[in-house]
Amino acid sequence: MKTMMQWHRAWRGLLLALLVLLGLGLAGAALAQADPEGEAATAVPALDADTWRQVRSGETGPNFRDSRANSDYNLINASGETWRQWRDRWISPFGLIAVGGMLAVIVLFYLIVGRKELSGPRTGRKLLRWPLVVRSLHWTVATLFIVLALSGLTLLYGKHVFRPLFGDAAWAGLMSTTKLLHNYLGPLFGLLLVVLLLRLLKHNLPKRHDFAWFRQGGGLVGKGHPDAGFANGGEKAWFWLLATVGLVVIASGLVLDFPNFAQSRDTMQWANLVHAVAALGLTAVALGHIYIGTIGSEGSLEGMTSGYVDETWAKDHHNLWYEEVKGEAIEERELSDDGPEAPGRAPSPRSG
């Protein structure tokens, strides 16, 4: 028994020695492979310039893999920096110049030229201009426009103004409210604007006298009034601006508001730039619309509040329309008796 065990032990020792020798040999081979010369010679072909060019272009080829679920990103978001530069270097400062500049121009205009007064005394006879449905639509759209403009401006410029002004405590609540208002009221505004535009389309088809209206600058300065029908050239310009740029704002806004339709990051970058430029432009022009409709010209605002305008105002601003509807004028006291929208009185077919 004893000799048997010794024999086994000897065999085991020999086997171990062989294994160690074999291991050393393999390690030697591995060390040889770490030789830099050898590595340079056996290295796989490198990624070529075309691959990096593709990465830079933002496209992904068939052999691109991303371990993140549902990812449609390339390695590098090359357009991100372009978007950032457009937004922060161009749109942000020039939007402020456009809106602020418009405000300054209006203030200067008011101080130098002043309000456009009626050319004569009021006759006291009233013409129905905007029926209740148009007035309701107008003021709803107007309110939404103002809320969206203010919240949009806050999203773009708020951090430079409100955080230093109101402090950190109010900041988080202010911004989350701003975003909710902007994102939730936006689609409602879009819907109502389209309804309003359709309702007013018939008044805003371009006519030949509109060009004459523009050539005379709309009679904004001085005494005269160029010819105008129900809507003058300026009103039609504002209508078509909303019907084009306004719809662009709505469409681009919807792209940003509902990111669940698999639109790409690049698409949303473009939508954001278009949305910002168009909305800032509309905001600037809207200031002009607000000015002319309120303190800029005597007698205009009452058309959109009470629905009725004075004969003198109609003759001044919309002489062609006045000629059509002058027979339908009613006395002011009739209005105060039963109100402009009393039951039983059909709105004039020629009005709003």
Next chain:
Amino acid sequence: MATMKFMCDAERCIECNGCVTACKNANDVEWGVQRRRVVTLNDGEPSEVSISVACMHCDDAPCIAVCPTETLFQRDDGIVLHDKDLCIGCGYCLYACPFGAPQFPRQSAFGERGKMDKCTFCAGGPAETKEEEYQKYGANRIAEGKLPLCAEMCSTKALLAGDAQEVADIFRQRVVQRGHRDGGWSGNPRREQERARQGRDLSDADGLAYDAARQG
């Protein structure tokens, strides 16, 4: 003050996704969000290369520049963090980020974005208590003197994290060890020209048998 940086040595990354898993686990990242991703270029070709990508904690971070609520901010050591109490989910950081780092939970209707989440370099974020910090942002390993777990657990040490100078030194040593001028990130035409001049035809190199670990 150190400047913290990630660096992925593309010659070493073997696309094991260990960094992705380590990150997910260390930070208890919420469902649907994956702070780190591994991108593979030319998959299945001899020139296949993989890179692990997350927030790179840019010096001039585009996300900070475009954020309307100042959710994003940079610490003195270069780490870019986010304050989830301020995020409104507008997605601008995602539009601007070069690396696709910001992500948004999408549990609401119509794809409305929740509060942004991204890599914190394992440095947590602003919160009142440690528990709140962990719940919102995940681990704060930096405060414990540890490096991000993704880099710590990288099996081939392809993903490096730490002070930019340290990371650069390690990588420089590797490039020198590799023995050719452009042994860092591949794809330099000079390298190709040099090879052609030396008459080395590598067109039939066996890409499948190639062992990434052998590269240094």
